[in-house]
Amino acid sequence: MAEQQKSATISMATRLAVTALVMFAFGFALVPLYDIFCEVTGIRSPIEASNASTIIEHPELARTIKLEMLASTNKDGPWEFHPARDTLEVQTGLMQDIEYTAHNLSGFQITGIATPDIQPAEAAKYFRKVECFCFNEQKFATDEERNLTVRFYIEPDLPAHIDTITLAYTLFTKPGALANNK
Amino acid sequence: MSDSTHDDHDTKPTGLKRWLFTTNHKDIGTLYLVTSLIMFFVGGSMAMMIRLELFQPGLQFIDPQFFNSLVTVHALVMVFGAVMPAFVGLANWMIPMMIGAPDMALPRLNNWSFWLLPFAFTLLILTFFLPGGAPAGGWTLYPPLVLQTGDSFPFLVFAVHLLGASSIMGAINIIVTIMNMRAPGMTLMKMPMFVWTWLITAYLLIAVMPVLAGAVTMLLTDRFFGTSFFNAAGGGDPVLFQHVFWFFGHPEVYIMILPSFGVISQIVPAFSRKPLFGFSSMVYATASIAFLSFIVWAHHMFTTGMPIAGQLYFMLGTMLIAIPTGVKIFNWLATMWKGELTFETPMLFAIGFILMFAIGGFSGLMMAIVPVDYQYHDTYFIVAHFHYTLVPGSVFALMGAAYYWLPKWTGYYYNEKIGQWHFWTSAVFVNVLFFPQHFLGLAGMPRRIPDYPTQFADFNMVSSIGGFLFGASQLLFVWAVISSVKGKQKAPAKAWEGAEGLEWTLPSPAPYHSFNTPPKVD
Numbered sequence: 177m178a179e180q181q182k183s184a185t186i187s188m189a190t191r192l193a194v195t196a197l198v199m200f201a202f203g204f205a206l207v208p209l210y211d212i213f214c215e216v217t218g219i220r221s222p223i224e225a226s227n228a229s230t231i232i233e234h235p236e237l238a239r240t241i242k243l244e245m246l247a248s249t250n251k252d253g254p255w256e257f258h259p260a261r262d263t264l265e266v267q268t269g270l271m272q273d274i275e276y277t278a279h280n281l282s283g284f285q286i287t288g289i290a291t292p293d294i295q296p297a298e299a300a301k302y303f304r305k306v307e308c309f310c311f312n313e314q315k316f317a318t319d320e321e322r323n324l325t326v327r328f329y330i331e332p333d334l335p336a337h338i339d340t341i342t343l344a345y346t347l348f349t350k351p352g353a354l355a356n357n358k
Numbered sequence: 359m360s361d362s363t364h365d366d367h368d369t370k371p372t373g374l375k376r377w378l379f380t381t382n383h384k385d386i387g388t389l390y391l392v393t394s395l396i397m398f399f400v401g402g403s404m405a406m407m408i409r410l411e412l413f414q415p416g417l418q419f420i421d422p423q424f425f426n427s428l429v430t431v432h433a434l435v436m437v438f439g440a441v442m443p444a445f446v447g448l449a450n451w452m453i454p455m456m457i458g459a460p461d462m463a464l465p466r467l468n469n470w471s472f473w474l475l476p477f478a479f480t481l482l483i484l485t486f487f488l489p490g491g492a493p494a495g496g497w498t499l500y501p502p503l504v505l506q507t508g509d510s511f512p513f514l515v516f517a518v519h520l521l522g523a524s525s526i527m528g529a530i531n532i533i534v535t536i537m538n539m540r541a542p543g544m545t546l547m548k549m550p551m552f553v554w555t556w557l558i559t560a561y562l563l564i565a566v567m568p569v570l571a572g573a574v575t576m577l578l579t580d581r582f583f584g585t586s587f588f589n590a591a592g593g594g595d596p597v598l599f600q601h602v603f604w605f606f607g608h609p610e611v612y613i614m615i616l617p618s619f620g621v622i623s624q625i626v627p628a629f630s631r632k633p634l635f636g637f638s639s640m641v642y643a644t645a646s647i648a649f650l651s652f653i654v655w656a657h658h659m660f661t662t663g664m665p666i667a668g669q670l671y672f673m674l675g676t677m678l679i680a681i682p683t684g685v686k687i688f689n690w691l692a693t694m695w696k697g698e699l700t701f702e703t704p705m706l707f708a709i710g711f712i713l714m715f716a717i718g719g720f721s722g723l724m725m726a727i728v729p730v731d732y733q734y735h736d737t738y739f740i741v742a743h744f745h746y747t748l749v750p751g752s753v754f755a756l757m758g759a760a761y762y763w764l765p766k767w768t769g770y771y772y773n774e775k776i777g778q779w780h781f782w783t784s785a786v787f788v789n790v791l792f793f794p795q796h797f798l799g800l801a802g803m804p805r806r807i808p809d810y811p812t813q814f815a816d817f818n819m820v821s822s823i824g825g826f827l828f829g830a831s832q833l834l835f836v837w838a839v840i841s842s843v844k845g846k847q848k849a850p851a852k853a854w855e856g857a858e859g860l861e862w863t864l865p866s867p868a869p870y871h872s873f874n875t876p877p878k879v880d
Contacts, residue, residue: 184538185463192530196568203572203602207587210598219665250591291590297665348591351584 390447458541555620630697707758718746739799770845790824
């Protein structure tokens with residue numbers, strides 16, 4: 177093989193190998209990109225508090241819609257977890273509170289992490305959580321039962337065709353929390 | 359470096375050493391092809407067990423967990439063990455001969471990329487004998503289910519790593535060979551279609567195999583090192599895995615089909631005795647399909663829930679792929695139009711491919727439509743769809759390629775009668791096997807289940823009978839290959855009357871080193 181061709185071969189192979197490494201890194205970069213994408217498009221219900229001072233209540237624009245509340249635990253969940261009520265009539269444009277109850281049945285001190293989901297997804301960006309137990313880890317003593325509050329505000333420009341919003345929380349046990357107690 | 363030994367004549371070590379240390383593109387191509395044929399039968403015997411269990415409703419032979427393992431490992435073996443290495447084997451054998459090069463550009467890398475495979479398959483097959491059994495969460499490896507795999511989980515991950523590394527190195531080698539080692543006068547637009555499709559496929563491999571490696575690495579750290587990439591309890595998201603996986607997975611399905619398009623584009627002109635119709639449109643269609651494959655991945659995930667704009671985008675993007683694919687199909691038909699057709703085995707497989715791949719393409723279009731996908735998702739309809747694209751699609755193209763080039767490889771024709779029998783039995787039984795699965799899917803039978811309600815019994819029995827007969831007919835292929843290796847009828851340099859291309863200017867069997875002095879291409 178001519179020297180010139182050999183060096184062209186080596187340099188091209190090197191460039192392609194670097195491309196493969198960059199694509200490996202890109203696979204990992206998809207993780208933060210996914211979060212950013214979900215946040216920008218409002219697909220995912222945020223787990224950070226909306227700033228209460230930016231919310232101005234509009235009682236004059238209030239419209240009654242139905243809020244359905246769901247609670248679930250995953251297979252690791254030694255919890256009893258349920259909303260205070262299954263459905264509730266709520267007003268757009270007003271700050272309101274709802275409550276969930278969680279009961280630690282594990283026999284140990286454990287920490288719960290809750291993830292929120294809002295359906296239809298289109299409503300997620302109008303549903304602003306001012307206070308939510310999903311923002312923080314929730315430590316529970318052995319056999320502790322306590323109420324968990326969500327303070328929220330539904331923006332009055334919620335599209336007119338949405339008359340029901342479903343708010344669903346899944347309560348997870350923080351990984352390792354059980355093992356540490358054993 | 360310049361005095362590295364490079365034999366000009368056919369001296370090579372003999373016995374096992376020849377195969378272990380070989381850097382010759384033909385030897386390595388043979389290794390790939392033989393390995394993939396073995397893996398085809400390994401994966402095929404798993405399919406036979408699956409069809410045996412599904413022959414009748416109820417649980418007869420196989421424990422459900424083992425059934426799930428069979429479904430999972432069958433897919434992994436067929437995708438990474440049978441189809442992909444077979445195409446790399448064809449690339450190794452044919453690309454240097456088709457572009458007028460003496461060998462591949464990076465012969466030692468070539469040896470390494472092949473010899474990773476046996477280790478990867480050992481890891482993968484070994485999982486059947488580990489506590490907890492082989493992976494059973496499906497080849498798509500979705501968490502959290504796949505994280506429940508027993509002791510075999512790291513074996514699965516490292517097998518995928520090795521297979522990925524092998525594919526990436528193979529792809530690098532192919533690109534460098536095509537870009538740097540073409541004979542003088544062989545411009546890009548004069549390259550045979552098979553070389554073109556492989557060039558594009560190799561770029562796809564380099565772009566997406568590392569992403570799969572990243573995804574399985576994240577699974578590994580989620581399982582063993584306390585990360586939470588896909589664990590909702592730790593702030594991760596299991597749906598993210600599906601996005602990362604299908605960012606790899608959708609181009610992957612084109613990795614398995616584009617070289618088939620190349621093969622068909624070689625065979626159809628040869629037996630129509632006409633040049634390929636619309637060569638440049640074929641090149642652009644291949645490139646368009648490759649590009650579109652990167653931006654439609656979420657059509658595998660419509661049922662995960664997606665805003666309407668996303669559904670529309672992925673639906674329309676997916677349907678767009680039908681246009682370049684249609685260009686290809688019509689070009690093949692136009693190539694045959696008013697040609698002097700003869701129907702030797704390679705041509706039969708090529709025509710079977712065009713017809714039946716189109717069926718798989720149409721059912722793909724059906725599933726691109728979001729509202730109906732909600733019905734078809736995870737049913738036997740999708741099983742029928744991708745088996746139509748992969749079996750009478752990719753596998754038929756591979757069989758056709760083998761029959762087409764066997765005389766060049768061995769120097770002897772295969773037994774034409776056996777080839778014809780192989781085609782007709784395969785073509786009939788593949789339809790008996792997979793066509794009823796469309797109906798099962800439309801009627802609501804979910805995929806990946808070992809048992810089913812009695813309403814699905816008849817079609818499943820038909821499908822199983824087709825499966826056993828299709829499986830048995832593949833033994834004819836082995837017979838045909840042996841008939842060529844131990845051949846009686848000597849093949850001339852140009853083994854087929856209408857075949858064009860540099861590979862047919864070399865004697866049959868092709869000499870150990872292809873073109874020591876580059877041929878001149880006008």
